[in-house]
Every structure is written in C-alpha cells, then in structure tokens.
Amino acid sequence: MSKYSWPLQELPCLSLQGSVSQPKKSNKRKSRSCLVLGDGLDVESTPTELIQHDLTLHNPHTTQLVCKGKENDSNHFVLARRPRRRKEATLDFSWDHLPDELLLRILFYLPLQDLLRMSTVCRRWHRLVFDESLWHSVDLEGLTNMGPAMQQVLKTGVRRLRCPRSFIEDQYFTGTSSLQIVQLDLSSSILPTSALESIICHCRLLECLSLEGLQLSDSIIHSLSMNPNIQQLNLSGCSSFSAQSVGDMLESLHQLKQLNISWCDFSDSHVRNVVGGLSSSVTHLNLSGYRQNLTLPDVKLLALQCPNLQTLDLSDSALLTADSFPALAQLKNLHHLSLSRCYLINLAALTDFSAAFPALRQLDVFGLVNESHLTTLKTGMAHISINSRPFSNIARPTPTTCDSPVSPYHEFKMWNRRCRLRVMF
Template sequence: MSIERPLKELPCLSENLEGSLCRPQRTKCKRKPSCGGRLHTENTPNELIQQWSPQHKKPLTSAKGKENQENVFVLARRPRKRKETTASMCWDSLPDELLLGIMSRLSLKDLLRTSRVCKRWHRLALDESLWHSVDLVGRALLDAELGQVLSAGVLRLRCPHTCIGQPSFKNIEQLRVQHMDLSGCTVEPSVLEDILSRCRHLQNLSLEGLVLSDNIIHNLAQNPELVRLNLCGSSGFSPEPLAEMLKLCTRLEEMNVSWCDFKGLHVQAIANNIPSSVTQLNISGYRQNLTMEEVKAIVERCPDLTNLDLSDSVLLTTDIFPVLQQLSSLKHLALCRCYQIHPASLVDFEKFPNLLTLEVFGLIQDSYLPVLSKSLPHIQISTLPFSTIARPSSSMRKDATLWGLHCRLVYKQ
C-alpha cells in the first residue's frame, strides 16, 4: 500500500538552479488541471514538478548586503575604482597651464629641482613666463648659469659685484632682458660686448665701475627704449661712440656719467649731444674738464631738468646761478666741493622757488649751516651725501630692488 507524501516535504526546488540563492519563496503553487490526481503520488517525476512549478526570480544583489561580501563581481570592481581615482590625481594628467601656475610659486632653488624630474618638467621649468625677474646677488661666480638665465627669457636681472666668466647662449641672437644691473662686476670687455650685442630692448642699465669699449657703446646705441643709464666710474671708450649713442637714445631720462675716465672731449660730446628728454643728470667729478660753456649747453638742450649734480667742478663760479635759474623745473641741485662758489652767495637760491634740496658738502662749515637754513627755509640743505640718479638701488633703501622693481626668483645661499 502506497503512502502519500505531501508536496511540502519534497526537496527544495531551487537546488538545481545554477547561480541562484536559496531564499524562502512566498508563492502559491498553481497546478495545471490536466495533471489530475497524479501529483499526490510519490512516483511523480521531478522533471514535471520543476516544469509545473512557478519560476523563481533571481534575487538582486545589493552592495550593502552582508550576502555580497564574498561576491566575486563586487570584489572585482573595487580595485578598478581605486585605480581610476588614483589616475585622476596623477601629476601627468595635469595640463601645462596648471603646472606652470604651481611652479610660478616656487623659489629659485625649488624650481631648479623640479627641472630634474623629467623631460616635461624640465621644459616647463625653463618656460620664459617663470623667469621674468631673477636676483643673483651673493653668487660669487657666474659662468654657464648666466647664459642659462638670460636664455630663459629673463626681463629683470640683478647680479652686481659678481665675477662673470664666459656664458653660453645656445645660438640665441636676441635676449629679452629689459632691466639689468651689472654694477661692480668683474668681467672682460669681450664678454660684456657679447652680452650687450644681443640686447635690443634695454630700458634700465647699470655698468657702474666697469671697463668698457667702443663696441659696447655702439651696442648700447641699438637700444632706443633706454630710459636710465648708469656709467658712473666707467672707462675705456672714446667720445665719438658716446656722442652717437646719445643721438640715438632719444628716450633717455636719467643718466649718470660721474667720475668716468673722461677728457675734455668726452664732456663736450655729452654737452653737445645729450637728448632733450633727460630730466636727471649727474655729471660730477670733472674738476678742470667741465666749464661754464658746457653747463650752458646742457641747460639749453635739457630745459626740463629736475635733478642736476655738478659737484667737484672747480671751474664753476657764481656766474652759473643765472644760467641755472632758467631751469624752471629744477628741484634738486648739487654743488658739492665747487670751491669757486663763495658760501655767502648761496643765499641767492631764494630766487629758486621750486628748489627743494641743495647739496653743498665741502663749501660751508657746520657752524654756518643753521644760518643758511634760516635764510632758505623752503630748501633742505646737505641732506643726501650720495647721488641716486640712474642708480639701480639707493643706499637709503634696505630692501634689494632694481630701480624700484622687485625680483621674484632670489638666490639664497
């Protein structure tokens, strides 16, 4: 006699479904009416049972469920996501503009270090936009470094009192430099000539105390935008190229030619060719070579002079006062050690209503200074012992500047 087994005691129907998770299903079994009563027998084939049973839906996987902690699909995607996140922050994926913005905030030392990372960073680190202004004060010797800095497209260069060797420019015909201070450098005239022969855009230049040549002065004449020129204490060039340079540099406003190795012909070349645009002139230190006639010629050619230094010219007398009175814009005048001018005649400067400072070191004693100051209350007397005309940095300033312009990349030992 056969024993009837209810359907609920049969094995789980989903054991043979590959890839499914056995979950209790709350579905009602619908039997086909054509099967009759054979479903209640124990001899019912398992294949028919699986065919007549309702299909079980594949359960959805959830990334937050505990059942997916060992899911291969989820584990396989996690490292790929981490890789994509890392790639988005890679330095190589940053555009050049962004890297240049980052490098523009680096110091000179750090910028040179970044140039050694790779070829791309080397190219970006030498981009001309990063080398607008460089201060190499404190560097005792400049050789190939100077050529690299100038070739990088520097606009402002400050390296006074430096020993300059033989820079290499890698076939660069023209440099972009506009403001350059080479005061007191130890450099051969041929090397300086090579540098200046590549300059066409100079606006401010200081060659104080250097030995120059006629070719160097000829090269300076190729810079029509020159505004300030400091040749204080220089030597080694003739009057002819000096006169040619003054004729071509028509925008010159400040010029310092004091204490140069000049003869009478040099002073005459300046007096007869100085451009009318000059407003500040230092032509001191010529004792017997600067005469009254040269001063008259300078005043006629430069009627807008505001700052004039005629110190150490022993041929000047009080007869120069009416000539200087023609300069209606004159504010600063220096007559230090002009021994032909009597101290008592200095009270005549009350006729100069626009004059602000008067330097007369060596002409009057300290005891007479209060009396003169009382006679000229609107003028400051003997307050600046050193002239600042066309000099890149004033001795009165504590910060290192280049004609009032700051340099971003600074060499630090």
C-alpha cells in the same frame, strides 16, 4: 497484491489545488545564489507557499520570509541572493595627467633652488621648468662662477636680470636671437669686456641699464645706441670708450630721462660730447667728478640742451664759480641742485639762491659751508632743504639715503621692484 507491494500513500506538502509535482531534474550548473531548503526545495523558481510551509516545518517560530528583489513585488516567487562584494573606488592620481598650464601655475610658486631640482625629474618637467613665463625676473646677486648660469638664464627669455657684485668668467652668450632683457643691473660685477659685449650686442629692448664701475668698449657703447627705449642709464665710473662713441650714443637715445655718467675716465672732449649729445628729454643728470674738465661753457650748453632738468649734480667740479648761476637759473623746473666740493663758489653767492631759483627745494653744498654758517644759510632759505642728500640716486637701480637705512627688503629691489627668482645663500 504482492507481498513486496505497498499501498499508495499521499505525499505531504505537495498538494497544490490538484497539481502533482514532477520529479526535479538535477542541474549541474545550479546557481550559487539558490537557497536549498528541506526535501530538495530551493529558493529559485519555487512557489512561495511551499517554501513557507517547508520553513515552518523546520522552524515553527518562523512565520514570515523576508524577500528581497524586485521580482518579489507580486509575492509569487522568492529570490534570495548573496550580496556581491563591491570594489572600493580607488583614486588613480598622476602628475602626468595634469596639463602644462596647471603645472606651470604650480611651478610658479617655487623658489629658484627648488625649481632647478624639479628640472631633473623628467624631460617634460625640464621643458616646463625653463618655460619663459617662470623666468620673467631673476636675481643672481653675488653669485660666483656664474658663466653657465648666466648662459642658461639668458636663454629662458628673462626680462629683468639683477646680478650686481657677481663674478662672471670668460663666457660668451652663444645665442643668435635678440635677448628680451628690459632691465639689467651688472653694477660692480667682475666680467671680461668680451663677455659683456656678447650680451649687450644682443639687446634691443633695454629700458633701464646699470653698468656702474665696469670697463666698456666702443663696441658696447655702439650697441647701447641700438636700444632707443632706454630711459635710465647708469655708467658711473666706467672707462675705456671714446668721446665720439659716447656722443653718438646719447644723440640716439631720445627717450632718456635719467643719466648717471659721473666719475668716468673722461677728458675735456668726453665732457663736451656728453653735454652736446644730451636730449631735451633728460630730467635727472649726474655729471659730477670732473674736477678740471667741466667748465662754464659746458654749463651754458647744458642749460640749452636740457631745459627740463629737475635734478642736477655737478659736485666736485673745481672750475665752477658763481658765474654759472645765471645759466643754471634758466632751468625753471630745477628742484634739486648739488654743488658739493665746488670750492670756487663762495658762501655769499649762495644767499641769493632763493630769488634766483624759485622752484628749488633741495641744495647740497657739502664741503662749502661749515656748521656755523650752515645754520644761518638754512634760516635765510627756509623753503630749501640743505645737505639732505649726500648720495646721488640718479639712474641707480638700488638707491640709498642716509636718512632711511636700506632695509633687507629694499636692498634686493631693482628700480623699485623685486625679482621673483632669487639665489638664496
């Protein structure tokens, strides 16, 4: 034996039932998940007994190796892997992902000013903001210089538009299609007749209309006759239209129920054509303010034309006398009659009202009876309320009474309904 030779010795920890360990080749792409133990042993693909023995040599207190992974069910191999870092789930939300139907539902609850601000966000939102479903009813009361606003609102397909006491400059509605307006209130507004013509001539679905105090034209009156569904029409204080045009209009409105045509700039022929053109469907009529124009023949014709009248206001008719009572007594459904300031009617003629008008429940005679005689009159007609309605509510979009002052909520109603979009000052 050479002096540099050494006797063979048994290597520790490598005897496994007669098997001889082979030298381990280096792996340049060794997995990072391998657990390297003493003497070059790693966790992956190493017999369990060798790992446990090696760990015992390094740490005598260690008696068991906790193994993880489904590969360890048979206790043949041990795999120890570093837990991977899980990415936190992030919620990627965008308004652009919402469908149009859901966005329209959200926009429905916004007030008018906020809705207009939303229209400047992008083109899609601008299209949704002016969707017809959001502009069903609009209130622009008291708005000044509202020409452009009126143009935009009319193009949205609005059906209920309230803008009394507003100022509209000389702006024309440039649309070619018919408007969808069903209820329109322009009472006491300031607008040129030409601008009003451009609006009314595009209306064919009107049911309730108030043009109180406005200057009209024969063209506007003719356009109104093209709306056969009108049920309530308020033309109180209007002017500048002919007797023939108003008579022709009323003859075409077969569904008209309430008409307020009081205090207009009328002649005798105007009154005659109005009475002669009324349909039998009229149940509420205000024909007051014609001091020298309404006569007994007109009252007789009125009773024949409108046998279903329930409310009739003939106040301030200076030519009416008690001779008109037999004609009015033909109205079997009449329950409210106003004869205020008809000074030719004497007090004695009023005492027989209970017998002549059995269905009458309200009688207004302001200016005819003083306080001392009023008590006697009320006692003789206990079932009739006398002088309880100083103001006429016929066909007016916002009725008022002296008994119950107009509340802030009621003031902004139009024909007993509020508009959803309203300008807030």
